[in-house]
Amino acid sequence: MARDPSVLIFGLDVDDPKAIQGTTRGLLEKYGAERVFGTPLSEDAMTGVAIGLAFGGLRPIHVHIRMDFLMLAMNQLVNIAAKSRYMYGGQVQVPIVVRAMIGKSWGQGAQHSQGLYSFFMNIPGLKVVAPTTPYDAKGCLIHAIRDNDPVIYVEHRILHFQKGPVPEPLYAVAPGKARIAMTGSDVTLVGISYMQLECLRARHYLEAVGISAEVIDPIWLQPLDIDTIANSVRKTGRLCVVDNGWTSCGAGAEIVSAVIEQVQHERAVRVKRLGFAPVTCPPAPTLEDAYYPNGRTIAAAVRDLVTGKANHWLSDERADLREIEFKGPF
Amino acid sequence: MHERFYRSLYRIRRVEEEVARAYPTDKIKSPVHLSIGQEAASVGVCEALGPNDIAFGTYRSHALYLAKGGDLRKMIAELYGKATGCAKGKGGSMHLIDLGAGAMGASAVVGTTIPNAVGYAYAAKLRGSQQVVASFFGDGAVDEGVFHESMNFAALKGVPIIFICENNFYAIHTHQSRRQKLANIAEKARTYGMPAEVIENNDALRVYERVHEAVAQLRAGKPGPFFFECFAYRWKEHVGPGEDYQLGYRMRAEAEPWLDSDPVKTMAARVDKALRARIEAEVEAEIEEAFEFAETSPFPEVTELYTDVVEL
Numbered sequence: 001m002a003r004d005p006s007v008l009i010f011g012l013d014v015d016d017p018k019a020i021q022g023t024t025r026g027l028l029e030k031y032g033a034e035r036v037f038g039t040p041l042s043e044d045a046m047t048g049v050a051i052g053l054a055f056g057g058l059r060p061i062h063v064h065i066r067m068d069f070l071m072l073a074m075n076q077l078v079n080i081a082a083k084s085r086y087m088y089g090g091q092v093q094v095p096i097v098v099r100a101m102i103g104k105s106w107g108q109g110a111q112h113s114q115g116l117y118s119f120f121m122n123i124p125g126l127k128v129v130a131p132t133t134p135y136d137a138k139g140c141l142i143h144a145i146r147d148n149d150p151v152i153y154v155e156h157r158i159l160h161f162q163k164g165p166v167p168e169p170l171y172a173v174a175p176g177k178a179r180i181a182m183t184g185s186d187v188t189l190v191g192i193s194y195m196q197l198e199c200l201r202a203r204h205y206l207e208a209v210g211i212s213a214e215v216i217d218p219i220w221l222q223p224l225d226i227d228t229i230a231n232s233v234r235k236t237g238r239l240c241v242v243d244n245g246w247t248s249c250g251a252g253a254e255i256v257s258a259v260i261e262q263v264q265h266e267r268a269v270r271v272k273r274l275g276f277a278p279v280t281c282p283p284a285p286t287l288e289d290a291y292y293p294n295g296r297t298i299a300a301a302v303r304d305l306v307t308g309k310a311n312h313w314l315s316d317e318r319a320d321l322r323e324i325e326f327k328g329p330f
Numbered sequence: 331m332h333e334r335f336y337r338s339l340y341r342i343r344r345v346e347e348e349v350a351r352a353y354p355t356d357k358i359k360s361p362v363h364l365s366i367g368q369e370a371a372s373v374g375v376c377e378a379l380g381p382n383d384i385a386f387g388t389y390r391s392h393a394l395y396l397a398k399g400g401d402l403r404k405m406i407a408e409l410y411g412k413a414t415g416c417a418k419g420k421g422g423s424m425h426l427i428d429l430g431a432g433a434m435g436a437s438a439v440v441g442t443t444i445p446n447a448v449g450y451a452y453a454a455k456l457r458g459s460q461q462v463v464a465s466f467f468g469d470g471a472v473d474e475g476v477f478h479e480s481m482n483f484a485a486l487k488g489v490p491i492i493f494i495c496e497n498n499f500y501a502i503h504t505h506q507s508r509r510q511k512l513a514n515i516a517e518k519a520r521t522y523g524m525p526a527e528v529i530e531n532n533d534a535l536r537v538y539e540r541v542h543e544a545v546a547q548l549r550a551g552k553p554g555p556f557f558f559e560c561f562a563y564r565w566k567e568h569v570g571p572g573e574d575y576q577l578g579y580r581m582r583a584e585a586e587p588w589l590d591s592d593p594v595k596t597m598a599a600r601v602d603k604a605l606r607a608r609i610e611a612e613v614e615a616e617i618e619e620a621f622e623f624a625e626t627s628p629f630p631e632v633t634e635l636y637t638d639v640v641e642l
Binding site: 008034035039040042044045046047048049050051052053054055056057058060075076079080084085086087088089090091092124125126127148149150 | 415416417418419420421425427429434435437438439442443444445446447448449450451452453454456457475476479480482483486637638639640641
């Protein structure tokens, strides 16, 4: 915002004391109420306003504290933001960023837990990014702001608590390159958003039973860097994608099929998709635990995939891999 | 001034009559929503706006596009799906755009461009551009939630926008009285905190006078928005070139008073006869040339399917 006066940020609660998990703290004081403002509870119209601001030469960032609220804005995102550049023959572009927060439920239940990014991956004209590391969180947001087309920027609440190196200068993490987070030889393990962390945990559990997993973070979901994943699968022959959403018609389905299209004539591949249980998210802790994949359940499924049989194995929980990243009310 | 108004009204009417005439040839492969009978609001509003001002429309925007100064040749070519169209054959009748003229495009989904117009107006305010934005929509859009959200935000931020509700009483085939408990659209707008008035007589000059005053106030720094509900009547079917009284959802008797008070004829009566004949001849020649241009223009190359996409 300091670099480009055309950037502005708004959304429900952007300027309230909690400042969207602290991510917008201090911006109001620094850049003023015309560029930083909370909005009425009008997701549909405010998305349309963001598009209008973009038509008018500005670069708006529209923030949603829950991705679930984007259901109220689908018309603007799908029918205008995604299509304007094409349907007006290239005369206009829509440089908007839609920040959409997702999260593991932590008891928040059906409508505060959904990772709905696959909806947007289905639409030509939208870019979708779901960074995992603090480094990518900054770099992808900077790229999204500078991008001349609409970007859905998906951020997981738990990932806000992650620590990692973040360079001070401005830098951009552009679409086009997935990251091999850990190398391995027996199976390619792709984790989306927060599931990247669970995949890294799973890798440790798998080490104990002699399985070496290569863990890949796709970072950008649209466009997807399939080449990096397919090259890994050429080596391992096995692919497991762990989605931070439901598997049916999900990002995992897209990644698996795109990889198979590339490598099907070169070698046999075994695949597995993991994601949320195919039900509505329940808040009770026992049910919620069973709803989400975690390091141990991912490891168990991957072991079956690698060995080609049901092993009925679940590793003992390791204290060093337990997940306590946050507490309520969240 | 009357001559200018008449030229604009007559030109729009004749263009759409020619679209209706050409339509059965199936060369226009785009759903057309004709504005015949309700040209007055577009002409009145756009005459009150300057060339740098901006207008957002609906799928029924041939009149708005032309009144705002949109290129006629490019419009007809767009309807024909030709490469020379205003959106290179990628938009069609429902997505006309001419940035040079300040015609900012239109949506096929009712109510959708209202917040886009509000956003543009907010940008204009932040940039201090002195631009005024006009947002056109029909009475059907008032049924949509986004109308109310947009009214609220525009009033809250005092953006330089003029809302034009062209109330033709029908959303497709459903009368306003079957969609809204009260026929009080302007009153609804008023409750969001903006001046709102009804213009009943479908006269471009009356629309111009009222909107011109609102534009002057916005330019003088008075916070927007302003709201005008302009009554009009759609002579043709919702989509397509014909009439549809045989469907039985409306009676021809209802249309008669509107046919009698034809906005084009009303303006014609204010213009000297010889001058009128000259305007009409010029317009006819222009229209003939535009259709010829569309007919003879090439279709887009197939490679165009993959241009104007997001850079991946």
